[in-house]
Amino acid sequence: MSRIMPFAMTMLKNLVSPPVTKNYPESPAVYPERSRGHIEITVDECISCGLCVRSCPTGALEVDKTAGSWTINRFDCIACGYCVEKCPKKCLHMVPGYQEPMMEKSSASYQKSPEVMAAEAAKKAEAAKKAAAARAAREAKKKAEAEAAARAAREISEPAQEASQPAKQARQEVTD
Amino acid sequence: MAKKRSVIPFGPQHPVLPEPIHLDLMVEDEKVIKAIPSIGFIHRGLESLVRKKDYNEMVYVAERTCGICSFMHGMGYCESVEHIMGVEVPVRARYLRTVWCEMSRIHSHLLWLGLLADGFGFESLFYQCWRIRERILDMVELTTGGRLISSVNKVGGVIRDIEPDMQTAILRAVKEIEKELRVVQKTFMNDYSVESRLKGVGVLTKKEVLELGCTGPFARASGANFDMRVRGYGAYADLDFDPIISPVGDSYARCDVRIQEIFQSIDLIRQALGQLPDGDLSVPVKGNPDGEYFMRVEQPRGEAVYYVRASGKKNLDRLRIRTPTFANLPGLCKTLEGADYADIPLLILTIDPCISCTER
Ligand code: SF4
Numbered sequence: 324m325s326r327i328m329p330f331a332m333t334m335l336k337n338l339v340s341p342p343v344t345k346n347y348p349e350s351p352a353v354y355p356e357r358s359r360g361h362i363e364i365t366v367d368e369c370i371s372c373g374l375c376v377r378s379c380p381t382g383a384l385e386v387d388k389t390a391g392s393w394t395i396n397r398f399d400c401i402a403c404g405y406c407v408e409k410c411p412k413k414c415l416h417m418v419p420g421y422q423e424p425m426m427e428k429s430s431a432s433y434q435k436s437p438e439v440m441a442a443e444a445a446k447k448a449e450a451a452k453k454a455a456a457a458r459a460a461r462e463a464k465k466k467a468e469a470e471a472a473a474r475a476a477r478e479i480s481e482p483a484q485e486a487s488q489p490a491k492q493a494r495q496e497v498t499d
Numbered sequence: 500m501a502k503k504r505s506v507i508p509f510g511p512q513h514p515v516l517p518e519p520i521h522l523d524l525m526v527e528d529e530k531v532i533k534a535i536p537s538i539g540f541i542h543r544g545l546e547s548l549v550r551k552k553d554y555n556e557m558v559y560v561a562e563r564t565c566g567i568c569s570f571m572h573g574m575g576y577c578e579s580v581e582h583i584m585g586v587e588v589p590v591r592a593r594y595l596r597t598v599w600c601e602m603s604r605i606h607s608h609l610l611w612l613g614l615l616a617d618g619f620g621f622e623s624l625f626y627q628c629w630r631i632r633e634r635i636l637d638m639v640e641l642t643t644g645g646r647l648i649s650s651v652n653k654v655g656g657v658i659r660d661i662e663p664d665m666q667t668a669i670l671r672a673v674k675e676i677e678k679e680l681r682v683v684q685k686t687f688m689n690d691y692s693v694e695s696r697l698k699g700v701g702v703l704t705k706k707e708v709l710e711l712g713c714t715g716p717f718a719r720a721s722g723a724n725f726d727m728r729v730r731g732y733g734a735y736a737d738l739d740f741d742p743i744i745s746p747v748g749d750s751y752a753r754c755d756v757r758i759q760e761i762f763q764s765i766d767l768i769r770q771a772l773g774q775l776p777d778g779d780l781s782v783p784v785k786g787n788p789d790g791e792y793f794m795r796v797e798q799p800r801g802e803a804v805y806y807v808r809a810s811g812k813k814n815l816d817r818l819r820i821r822t823p824t825f826a827n828l829p830g831l832c833k834t835l836e837g838a839d840y841a842d843i844p845l846l847i848l849t850i851d852p853c854i855s856c857t858e859r
């Protein structure tokens with residue numbers, strides 16, 4: 324008997340106990356905190372540096388600096404979490420919950436809010452203005468320096484010219 | 500009457516074997532006299548990819564070589580690069596890696612036990628094995644965030660910690676697994692019907708195993724003392740264990756060795772968690788690797804070899820992975836010779852084939 328049915332007890336127990344599987348999606352799945360479901364972005368904090376794009380092993384990400392958008396092709400993403408680790412602003416998060424099935428491969432794009440864009444544009448304009456001012460100042464300084472140098476050069480060469488004139492004259496006198 | 504010979508193509512798509520291997524079976528009546536394997540149906544070109552990816556990104560590609568020994572692929576790759584760069588991995592990281600390794604060994608062997616039970620038609624045993632396996636998968640998900648693909652390795656250490664509450668959960672889970680596995684072990688080892696399908700089937704002697712270069716539990720079941728863990732990578736040098744070896748060499752012994760290895764892994768997890776040292780999880784890694792290294796790790800299916808060559812650039816020059824299934828294929832063909840046709844699926848299963856990682 325022990326050779327034929329050692330499994331009978333387990334089978335009987337399994338028969339009378341409720342199933343171990345869940346009636347998903349009626350009873351929702353419980354994910355642990357660390358579960359690598361999908362990537363989410365707090366897009367307003369993103370500085371469009373593109374580090375995540377360069378680190379992604381599958382090339383699932385795209386960043387457009389001028390448009391202020393961050394795009395992920397969720398079907399290419401393997402949820403490795405490398406971009407999350409690399410992001411300098413820590414604005415990417417790996418959150419539980421797997422990608423839902425879709426009829427078509429598509430990508431999700433996240434756009435920075437107009438205020439943030441405006442603020443960034445203002446900041447950029449400010450920076451540009453500052454840079455322009457700095458450039459202008461630098462150029463003015465350069466010009467002034469160049470002028471000063473030229474003046475100095477003239478001042479050095481003019482007396483020399485004056486000095487050479489009598490010599491020339493003298494030479495002329497000799498030849499005459 | 501003269502015996503009739505015919506060639507039966509088996510796979511790459513076959514109802515009993517969800518693995519893309521093709522075998523040309525030359526059969527004489529019901530007996531196989533020769534088996535010619537062919538692989539290459541799902542080649543993915545990892546070796547070419549390595550030249551285009553940063554060596555840090557490549558960790559994530561390497562660990563996707565296989566869905567089951569994912570963690571160990573990532574670890575083997577990381578350790579090779581670390582050796583080249585002379586990085587000293589923190590002790591805690593080495594212990595954590597060992598714990599995750601043994602957790603993947605447990606789930607891989609339970610998966611195999613289930614498949615074997617399915618192979619000889621014992622459906623409820625099959626589901627029982629996978630039901631037990633679910634416990635360890637939950638623990639893998641709890642600690643790494645993925646059920647199979649862990650993504651916790653990086654060059655220089657690990658990304659995540661196993662915190663005290665997780666350690667308790669793991670210890671509780673392995674205790675349950677141990678209890679339930681004892682029952683399953685009795686079934687596998689004592690049941691009359693299981694015995695009639697496994698005993699004396701596909702015998703391979705130690706000499707043949709050595710000649711054909713087999714590895715892993717497949718070789719250990721024939722008495723060959725091959726276990727790369729004794730090399731002492733990770734934290735294995737600090738842990739107390741002996742390779743499990745059986746001198747018999749048939750399918751029954753292979754099953755026995757694997758079941759005992761699950762108990763051994765449970766023991767190793769307990770040891771490693773018991774003496775888990777404090778410290779950092781990783782060290783910062785600077786610069787690019789320059790040099791070459793040959794790393795050998797013991798995966799659930801046997802010895803995997805990583806050859807990495809780098810020349811100071813951010814992309815590696817070469818990454819060659821020799822997976823255990825590849826080494827076991829000659830042994831498989833040997834066991835198939837002279838086997839009954841009905842035993843073929845079972846015999847293919849006994850090497851624990853993972854063709855997907857063989858193809859890389
Ligand atoms: S790394 Fe972070 S900050 Fe940089 S572009 Fe990506 S999401 Fe934005």
Ligand code: SF4
Nearest residue numbers: 379400401403404406
């Ligand atoms: S999780 Fe990995 S694959 Fe997905 S976007 Fe980030 S780096 Fe790319």
